[in-house]
Amino acid sequence: MIRLTDFREILRYVPGFRGRLFVIAIDGEIIEHPNFSNILLDIALLHNLNIGVAIVHGASHQIRCLASQLGQQISNDNGTGLTDSATIDLALKAANGITHQVLTGLASVGLPAVCPNAVLAHPAGILKGIDMQFTGRVERIDVRSLRQIIDQRSIPVLPPLGFDGRSQTYRLNSDRLAVEIASELDAIKIVYVTMRDGVRKSNELVRHLTVAESRELLKSDGNVSKEMSAKLEAACQACSRGVSRVHIINGRSEEGLLAEVFSNEGVGTLIYDDEYEVIRPATLNDMPIIHTLIHQAAENDEVVFITREYLEEQIGNFFVVEIDRNPVACAALYPFKESAQAELASVVVGIGHEDYGIGRRLISHLENTARARGFKELFCLSTQAFTYFQQKAGFVDATVDDLPEPRRIELSKSGRNSRVLKKSLH
Numbered sequence: 189m190i191r192l193t194d195f196r197e198i199l200r201y202v203p204g205f206r207g208r209l210f211v212i213a214i215d216g217e218i219i220e221h222p223n224f225s226n227i228l229l230d231i232a233l234l235h236n237l238n239i240g241v242a243i244v245h246g247a248s249h250q251i252r253c254l255a256s257q258l259g260q261q262i263s264n265d266n267g268t269g270l271t272d273s274a275t276i277d278l279a280l281k282a283a284n285g286i287t288h289q290v291l292t293g294l295a296s297v298g299l300p301a302v303c304p305n306a307v308l309a310h311p312a313g314i315l316k317g318i319d320m321q322f323t324g325r326v327e328r329i330d331v332r333s334l335r336q337i338i339d340q341r342s343i344p345v346l347p348p349l350g351f352d353g354r355s356q357t358y359r360l361n362s363d364r365l366a367v368e369i370a371s372e373l374d375a376i377k378i379v380y381v382t383m384r385d386g387v388r389k390s391n392e393l394v395r396h397l398t399v400a401e402s403r404e405l406l407k408s409d410g411n412v413s414k415e416m417s418a419k420l421e422a423a424c425q426a427c428s429r430g431v432s433r434v435h436i437i438n439g440r441s442e443e444g445l446l447a448e449v450f451s452n453e454g455v456g457t458l459i460y461d462d463e464y465e466v467i468r469p470a471t472l473n474d475m476p477i478i479h480t481l482i483h484q485a486a487e488n489d490e491v492v493f494i495t496r497e498y499l500e501e502q503i504g505n506f507f508v509v510e511i512d513r514n515p516v517a518c519a520a521l522y523p524f525k526e527s528a529q530a531e532l533a534s535v536v537v538g539i540g541h542e543d544y545g546i547g548r549r550l551i552s553h554l555e556n557t558a559r560a561r562g563f564k565e566l567f568c569l570s571t572q573a574f575t576y577f578q579q580k581a582g583f584v585d586a587t588v589d590d591l592p593e594p595r596r597i598e599l600s601k602s603g604r605n606s607r608v609l610k611k612s613l614h
């Protein structure tokens with residue numbers, strides 16, 4: 189059953205996305221998967237929320253299947269290598285079949301869609317001495333015709349093919365085509381819908397990566413699968429061309445698309461332009477998410493539980509870390525002016541976002557804020573993260589005598605027996 193809180197979470201994001209465009213790049217294999225019908229429903233929801241959608245689809249899987257059915261050899265399946273004349277013929281058949289499947293699927297959920305000839309291409313040419321034959325390179329995107337389709341509340345469906353305006357069609361790589369479409373149409377994000385959960389590093393799913401982190405990962409040989417490396421490279425390129433958020437999700441997961449785009453925790457990997465991590469003062473709009481973050485940590489007795497009323501009263505002392513406009517961590521900075529001290533409290537990094545340095549950056553930001561406001565010392569109380577504050581944030585042990593008097597009294601009443609830590613701001 190859908191919970192009311194799920195609706196609330198979705199609605200929180202809608203104003204930022206309304207009237208903007210998502211490019212959804214779907215691997216060919218997903219289109220044949222039973223979960224494709226759920227992806228179509230998710231796209232219908234985006235459409236009904238007035239979020240524009242353009243679909244780019246792949247065809248490698250179908251090209252391979254068709255070749256094996258016909259007993260033919262192919263020169264390359266994904267549009268990155270040489271495409272000979274037999275392979276372009278198969279690519280045309282396979283891609284047209286998939287486009288038709290996508291158009292039929294969209295019709296079945298009541299969505300108008302068209303397949304325009306909006307991608308103009310020329311031959312990729314001779315690369316490292318090899319003639320790439322029918323492998324193409326995007327020359328130009330017909331932005332005007334795509335805009336018209338989207339403005340008429342229809343969905344353009346783009347196969348990984350480009351036309352030269354005369355009689356030749358070229359095979360394109362769908363990951364790269366998605367980047368071209370998204371950057372030309374000023375899309376807010378690309379969502380790669382794949383057969384994998386996202387980017388894995390040493391077999392662990394990586395939830396989010398800045399462009400700089402992605403480039404580091406790409407340099408470290410063998411750490412990421414070939415398929416995901418290609419997506420990561422496309423993602424970095426998209427970010428450098430102004431599409432600041434790229435998601436890689438598993439299209440086989442039932443709630444994949446909506447959960448990634450509309451939930452705080454996400455399900456796949458988000459690659460984002462570095463500037464999309466922002467630390468800012470909290471506002472009343474952030475109250476529900478701050479309350480949830482603190483509630484989760486308080487259940488494990490890691491932080492003190494606070495009521496909504498208290499949070500509302502103190503919201504001016506809170507800060508949040510946003511990734512992709514999505515608050516993922518919070519902390520508070522309470523002033524004790526008489527003793528020129530400030531307390532760092534309620535430091536919580538959301539589930540799925542830990543161990544990316546967010547806690548450290550948040551603490552360092554609050555430290556600088558406290559310094560700029562003229563405080564001489566920062567202190568914090570911790571039951572379970574005192575080694576974190578010592579080892580990762582430069583705090584040292586202190587005693588209750590180091591606390592400002594009102595805090596000393598509160599601590600002894602609370603019975604939490606927290607460790608006291610401090611850091612000089614000189």
Ligand SMILES: CC(C)(COP(=O)(O)OP(=O)(O)OC[C@H]1O[C@@H](n2cnc3c(N)ncnc32)[C@H](O)[C@@H]1OP(=O)(O)O)[C@@H](O)C(=O)NCCC(=O)NCCS
Nearest residue numbers: 485490534535536537542543544545546547548572573576
């Ligand atoms: C503690 C917390 C804020 C750390 O945030 P984070 O963004 O995950 O941490 P960072 O990425 O900056 O640092 C990660 C490092 O800290 C270590 N670390 C994380 N939590 C720790 C803890 N409770 N104690 C000691 N070390 C910890 C990690 O093992 C990692 O170590 P490494 O860099 O050597 O691999 C986060 O785990 C959290 O929200 N915990 C629950 C709430 C809490 O305890 N808050 C503090 C009380 S106010």
